[in-house]
Amino acid sequence: xxxxxxxxxxxxxxxxxxxxxxxxxxxxxxxxxxxxxxxxxxxxxxxxxxxxxxxxxxxxxxxxxxxxxxxxxxxxxxxxxxxxxxxxxxxxxxxxxxxxxxxxxxxxxxxxxxxxxxxxxxxxxxxxxxxxxxxxxxxxxxxxxxxxxxxxxxxxxxxxxxxxxxxxxxxxxxxxxxxxxxxxxxxxxxxxxxxxxxxxxxxxxxxxxxxxxxxxxxxxxxxxxxxxxxxxxxxxxxxxxxxxxxxxxxxxxxxxxxxxxxxxxxxxxxxxxxxxxxxxxxxxxxxxxxxxxxxxxxxxxxxxxxxxxxxxxxxxxxxxxxxxxxxxxxxxxxxxxxxxxxxxxxxxxxxxxxxxxxxxxxxxxxxxxxxxxxxxxxxxxxxxxxxxxxxxxxxxxxxxxxxxxxxxxxxxxxxxxxxxxxxxxxxxxxxxxxxxxxxxxx
Amino acid sequence: xxxxxxxxxxxxxxxxxxxxxxxxxxxxxxxxxxxxxxxxxxxxxxxxxxxxxxxxxxxxxxxxxxxxxxxxxxxxxxxxxxxxxxxxxxxxxxxxxxxxxxxxxxxxxxxxxxxxxxxxxxxxxxxxxxxxxxxxxxxxxxxxxxxxxxxxxxxxxxxxxxxxxxxxxxxxxxxxxxxxxxxxxxxxxxxxxxxxxxxxxxxxxxxxxxxxxxxxxxxxxxxxxxxxxxxxxxxxxxxxxxxxxxxxxxxxxxxxxxxxxxxxxxxxxxxxxxxxxxxxxxxxxxxxxxxxxxxxxxxxxxxxxxxxxxxxxxxxxxxxxxxxxxxxxxxxxxxxxxxxxxxxxxxxxxxxxxxxxxxxxxxxxxxxxxxxxxxxxxxxxxxxxxxxxxxxxxxxxxxxxxxxxxxxxxxxxxxxxxxxxxxxxxxxxxxxxxxxxxxxxxxxxxxxxxx
Numbered sequence: 038x039x040x041x042x043x044x045x046x047x048x049x050x051x052x053x054x055x056x057x058x059x060x061x062x063x064x065x066x067x068x069x070x071x072x073x074x075x076x077x078x079x080x081x082x083x084x085x086x087x088x089x090x091x092x093x094x095x096x097x098x099x100x101x102x103x104x105x106x107x108x109x110x111x112x113x114x115x116x117x118x119x120x121x122x123x124x125x126x127x128x129x130x131x132x133x134x135x136x137x138x139x140x141x142x143x144x145x146x147x148x149x150x151x152x153x154x155x156x157x158x159x160x161x162x163x164x165x166x167x168x169x170x171x172x173x174x175x176x177x178x179x180x181x182x183x184x185x186x187x188x189x190x191x192x193x194x195x196x197x198x199x200x201x202x203x204x205x206x207x208x209x210x211x212x213x214x215x216x217x218x219x220x221x222x223x224x225x226x227x228x229x230x231x232x233x234x235x236x237x238x239x240x241x242x243x244x245x246x247x248x249x250x251x252x253x254x255x256x257x258x259x260x261x262x263x264x265x266x267x268x269x270x271x272x273x274x275x276x277x278x279x280x281x282x283x284x285x286x287x288x289x290x291x292x293x294x295x296x297x298x299x300x301x302x303x304x305x306x307x308x309x310x311x312x313x314x315x316x317x318x319x320x321x322x323x324x325x326x327x328x329x330x331x332x333x334x335x336x337x338x339x340x341x342x343x344x345x346x347x348x349x350x351x352x353x354x355x356x357x358x359x360x361x362x363x364x365x366x367x368x369x370x371x372x373x374x375x376x377x378x379x380x381x382x383x384x385x386x387x388x389x390x391x392x393x394x395x396x397x398x399x400x401x402x403x404x405x406x407x408x409x410x411x412x413x414x415x416x417x418x419x420x421x422x423x424x425x426x427x428x429x430x431x432x433x434x435x436x437x438x439x440x441x442x443x444x445x446x447x448x449x450x451x452x453x454x455x456x457x458x459x460x461x462x463x464x465x466x467x468x469x470x471x472x473x474x475x476x477x478x479x
Numbered sequence: 480x481x482x483x484x485x486x487x488x489x490x491x492x493x494x495x496x497x498x499x500x501x502x503x504x505x506x507x508x509x510x511x512x513x514x515x516x517x518x519x520x521x522x523x524x525x526x527x528x529x530x531x532x533x534x535x536x537x538x539x540x541x542x543x544x545x546x547x548x549x550x551x552x553x554x555x556x557x558x559x560x561x562x563x564x565x566x567x568x569x570x571x572x573x574x575x576x577x578x579x580x581x582x583x584x585x586x587x588x589x590x591x592x593x594x595x596x597x598x599x600x601x602x603x604x605x606x607x608x609x610x611x612x613x614x615x616x617x618x619x620x621x622x623x624x625x626x627x628x629x630x631x632x633x634x635x636x637x638x639x640x641x642x643x644x645x646x647x648x649x650x651x652x653x654x655x656x657x658x659x660x661x662x663x664x665x666x667x668x669x670x671x672x673x674x675x676x677x678x679x680x681x682x683x684x685x686x687x688x689x690x691x692x693x694x695x696x697x698x699x700x701x702x703x704x705x706x707x708x709x710x711x712x713x714x715x716x717x718x719x720x721x722x723x724x725x726x727x728x729x730x731x732x733x734x735x736x737x738x739x740x741x742x743x744x745x746x747x748x749x750x751x752x753x754x755x756x757x758x759x760x761x762x763x764x765x766x767x768x769x770x771x772x773x774x775x776x777x778x779x780x781x782x783x784x785x786x787x788x789x790x791x792x793x794x795x796x797x798x799x800x801x802x803x804x805x806x807x808x809x810x811x812x813x814x815x816x817x818x819x820x821x822x823x824x825x826x827x828x829x830x831x832x833x834x835x836x837x838x839x840x841x842x843x844x845x846x847x848x849x850x851x852x853x854x855x856x857x858x859x860x861x862x863x864x865x866x867x868x869x870x871x872x873x874x875x876x877x878x879x880x881x882x883x884x885x886x887x888x889x890x891x892x893x894x895x896x897x898x899x900x901x902x903x904x905x906x907x908x909x910x911x912x913x914x915x916x917x918x919x920x921x922x923x924x925x926x927x928x929x930x
Contacts, residue, residue, distance in 0.1 A: 041619050041620065042639045042640045042720060045640060055702075056705055056708060056709075058712070067773065080705045095774065099755060099803075101737055101743075101753040101754040102804055103800065103803055103804055111733035111736045111737060112732050112733050114736065115733055116732065152494060152497075153493040156493050161493075181887065182494060182497040183495070184861050184864050185861045185864065186861045188491065190488060192771075192844065192846045193771075193846055193848070194769070194771035194846050196752075196771055196846075196848070197771060197847075198848075199769070200760070200850040201848050201851060201859075203854070203855065203857075204688070205760070206850060207687035207853060208684070208686050208687035209684070210679070213667065215760065216666065216684060216749075217749075217752075217759070217760055218686060219664040219745070219747070219752070220661055220665070220731050221732065226693070226697065229701060230697055230886065233697060233700050233704060234888060234893075236708065237512040238890060240512055240513065240707055240711065241512040241890060243708075244515065245510075249888055250501065250889040250890075251501075251886055251887070251888045252497065252887050252888075253887070254865070256862075257862065257865065257867050257886075258886075260867055260882045260885070261882045262530075262697075263688045263882060264526070264569050264573065264882075265556070265567075266688065267857060267868065267880045267881065267882055268563070268568045268571050268572065268880055269561075270854055270857055270880075271870075271879070271880045272561070276853055276854030277558070277852075279687055280687070281680065281684065282662075282684060282685050284651075284652060284653045284689075286689070288560075290651055291653065292653065292662070292682070292683065294679075301657075302654045302662075302685075304651035304654050306555075306556075307649070332555045332560070333555050333557070333567075336557065336559060337559055337560050370636065370648050370654040371648075372654050372657050374657045374658075374663050374683055375659070375660045376660060376663040376664070376744050376745075377660060377735060377737065377738035377743075377744045378738055380660045380734065380738065381738050381739050385637065385643045385644075388640075388641040388642055389640065389641040389725070391722075392735065403736060403739065403740065404735055405736065406735060409695075409698055409721060409722070409725040409728070410699065410701065410719060410720075411719065411720035412702060412706060412717055412718075412719050412720075413619075413717045413720075414706075414709065414715055414716075415709050417702075417705075
C-alpha cells in the first residue's frame with residue numbers, strides 16, 4: 038500500500054478536515070439543497086442547517102415503505118450528517134435580523150427556494166452583500182432564477198429533471214419506455230456540482246476578497262454530465278437513443294446474465310484487455326478478427342452486437358464470481374453486480390472505511406457512508422447524524438451570536454426560534470435520555 | 480418548444496436583475512476563479528479524470544492534457560465508433576479548454592519531462608491502476624518531494640488502498656456502476672411468473688450515460704478544491720484518492736442503512752420510488768410525464784386536477800405517509816395511468832400551470848414534467864436561453880454543441896472556450912514554455928518516441 042495512505046483509516050482523526058474554519062448557513066429542504074452543504078460539513082466546515090419551525094425539512098417524512106429508523110427518516114439521515122440544527126422563522130422580521138447576524142459571520146450561504154423568495158424575505162444576495170461583501174451565496178432550484186420555466190414558477194423534483202434533461206429517455210432498454218433512476222441523481226450530483234462552484238468561488242475570494250452570487254438548476258447539471266449525447270445529435274441530426282446496459286462509447290462494455298442467475302459487468306476496450314477477455318473465453322482468435330481488432334471498428338453497431346453476443350453466450354456458462362475472478366486473472370475489468378448486502382458486507386469497502394459505523398449520541402450505532410474522497414493530509418469524516426428541529430438553537434445563539442439567556446427566551450416567546458413538532462422525523466427518538474447529543478445542557 | 484406569449488410574474492424585476500448579473504452570454508468578460516493554477520491531466524482510459532480536469536479548465540485553470548504518443552484510448556469513445564477529425568464524440572465534450580501534449584511515460588526521459596512539468600504544476604490528475612505511477616517513480620511521494628504544494632488526485636476503480644486496490648484493473652464506467660449497488664436497484668420490475676430470459680429488459684439497468692465517471696470526476700474536483708483551500712491556508716499540498724464505484728454509491732441514499740438495520744435489500748421498483756409519493760413516471764397520449772408532489776396538498780392538487788377529488792375522497796386525507804406503502808403505490812399507479820393517458824404531455828403540463836393560478840388549492844400544484852428525448856431537450860428554448868447548449872466556435876473542430884454553463888455566477892462563471900485539440904497539438908507551446916524545448920529538441924524527442 039502506497040505511503041500517503043498508510044494507516045489512513047486508523048489515523049483519520051489525527052488531522053483536521055480541509056475546510057476547517059469555514060462557516061456555512063443552509064436554508065434548504067428536500068435533497069438538492071441540503072446534500073451540498075453536507076459535503077462541506079464532511080470536509081470540516083461548520084454547517085448550520087436552518088429550518089422553519091416546527092416542521093422543518095420535508096425529507097424528515099420520507100421513508101422507504103414507511104420504515105423510520107428510531108422515528109427518523111433514513112433518507113434525511115443520509116443527506117444531512119455533520120450539521121448543527123437551528124429552527125428560525127424567516128417570515129418574521131426579527132428572524133430575518135438574526136439570520137443577518139449569522140450571515141455577517143458566515144463564508145457561504147445556500148438556499149433552495151423558488152426564485153425571488155429570498156428577496157421577499159429580505160435576506161437576498163443584495164441585502165447580505167451589504168453586511169458581508171465576501172459572502173458566497175448560492176441558490177439552487179428547479180429552473181434557476183430567470184427564464185421561461187422559472188417565470189412560470191414551476192415546481193420541480195429530481196424526477197422532473199431526469200425527464201426534462203432527456204436523461205430518463207436514454208437510460209432504458211431500446212424500445213422500452215423511459216426509465217427513472219432509483220437514486221435522486223440530479224439532486225445529489227447537482228448538489229455536488231454546486232459545491233464545485235462554491236469552493237472555486239472561495240479560492241477566488243482568497244485571491245481578491247470578492248464574494249459572488251451563484252444560481253443553478255436541477256436539470257442543467259445533469260445535461261452537463263451527458264457528454265457524447267449532444268455532439269452526436271448535432272452530427273446525426275436525430276435523437277440519441279437508449280441501449281440498455283451496453284455502453285455505447287466503449288466496447289465491449291455490458292452487463293451479462295450468468296449461469297447462477299446473477300449478473301456480471303465486463304469492460305475490455307484496450308487492446309491487451311480485449312486480448313485478455315478473448316483468452317479467458319478460450320477464443321484468442323477473436324482478438325485478431327478484423328471486425329474486432331480495433332476499438333473504433335469494434336464499436337460499429339453490427340460488430341459491437343456480434344462480439345457482445347459471443348460474450349453473452351460465454352457468460353451464461355460461468356458464475357458471476359467466476360467472471361470477476363477471470364477479469365483479475367486475464368487483465369480486464371469485471372465485477373459481479375453488487376446489491377445492498379454487498380454494500381454492507383464487502384471487505385474492501387470496510388477496509389477503506391468507506392462503509393463504517395457512526396457512533397451517534399442520539400441515534401446510537403448505525404451504518405453509513407464515509408465521504409468518498411480520501412485526502413492524505415486532511416481526511417474528510419462523517420461524524421454525527423441529524424438532530425430534531427431546532428435542537429442546537431441555544432448553542433448557536435450563545436456560541437456564535439453571544440446572546441444572553443433572556444434574549445434567547447425572548448426569541449422563543451415571539452416564535453422567532455422554535456423547536457420540533459411532536460411528530461415522527463421532527464422529535465427526538467423515543468429512547469432519548471433528554472440530554473445526549475445536546476452541546477449546551479441546562 | 481416555442482417561446483409562448485406570456486404574462487410576466489410580479490417578481491420579474493428580480494429575474495431581470497439576476498440575469499443582468501449572471502447571464503452566461505456575458506461570461507467571457509468576467510474573471511476566472513482558477514486562472515492562477517496549472518493542472519496536469521494524465522487520465523488513462525478514464526473519462527472520470529477528463530471530466531474532473533474539464534471542470535477545473537472551465538474555471539480557468541491552465542490545464543495540460545498529457546496523452547501517450549498516438550493519443551489516449553478515450554479519444555476513441557464514441558457511439559458507433561464515429562470519429563470526427565480523429566476524435567470520438569465523448570472526448571469532443573471533455574477535451575475542452577485543455578492544452579494537449581504527448582508524452583511517453585514508459586520511457587525514462589518521458590518521466591523526467593513529467594517531473595519537470597509537475598515541479599511547476601499545482602494539480603496532477605491521474606487514473607492509472609493504483610501503484611502504476613509509483614512503479615514508474617513518478618507517484619505522489621516522488622513528485623511531492625520536489626513540490627510540496629502539489630495536489631495529486633488519483634481516480635481509480637478500487638482506490639489507493641484496501642484489499643482489491645492491487646488488482647491492476649482499469650476503471651470503466653459500466654463496471655463501476657455495477658459495483659456501486661445502484662444498477663442493481665434500478666430498472667423495470669419483472670412481472671410475477673416471468674423471467675429475464677423472456678424479458679431481457681426487466682433486469683438491473685445502468686444509467687444511459689457515463690454517470691459513475693462524471694460523479695467520481697466531480698467528487699475529485701471538489702476534493703481538489705478543498706485541498707486547494709487547505710493549501711491556501713497552510714502551503715501544504717496532498718494526495719487525494721477517489722474510487723469511482725464509491726463516489727457513485729454515495730449518491731445512493733438509504734439502501735446501505737436499510738439493509739444494515741432491517742436486512743432489506745433495496746429492489747427495483749420501476750418508475751416509482753420506494754420512499755416518495757407522489758413520485759413517478761406516468762403514460763400520456765403521446766409519451767409520458769413525471770408527476771411529483773412530496774407534500775399532501777400537491778398530491779391532492781393532482782387528484783383534483785384529474786377530476787377525482789370527490790370520488791377518491793381527497794378532502795379526507797390527512798397525511799401522505801400511507802401512500803408511500805408499496806401496495807398503495809401500485810394501486811394508485813394503476814388508477815392514475817388511465818387518467819393521464821387521456822391527455823398529451825403538453826396538455827397535462829399546461830393544466831398544472833393553470834391549476835397553480837385557479838385551482839382549488841392554488842398556488843399549490845403538482846410537478847408535471849414531460850419525459851422528453853435528449854433531442855427535444857437540446858432544442859428547448861428555455862435551456863437555449865439559459866446558455867446550456869450555446870455552440871462553441873472552435874478553430875480546429877468548428878461549431879460544436881457542448882453542454883455548458885451548468886451554473887451561473889456573477890463573479891467567476893464557468894465557460895468553454897474551445898472543445899478539444901488534436902493529439903500533440905500543443906507540444907510546441909507547452910514544452911517551450913515549461914522546458915525551453917525548441918523545434919530541434921522536439922524533433923529529437925519525437926524521433927525517440929518520447930513525445
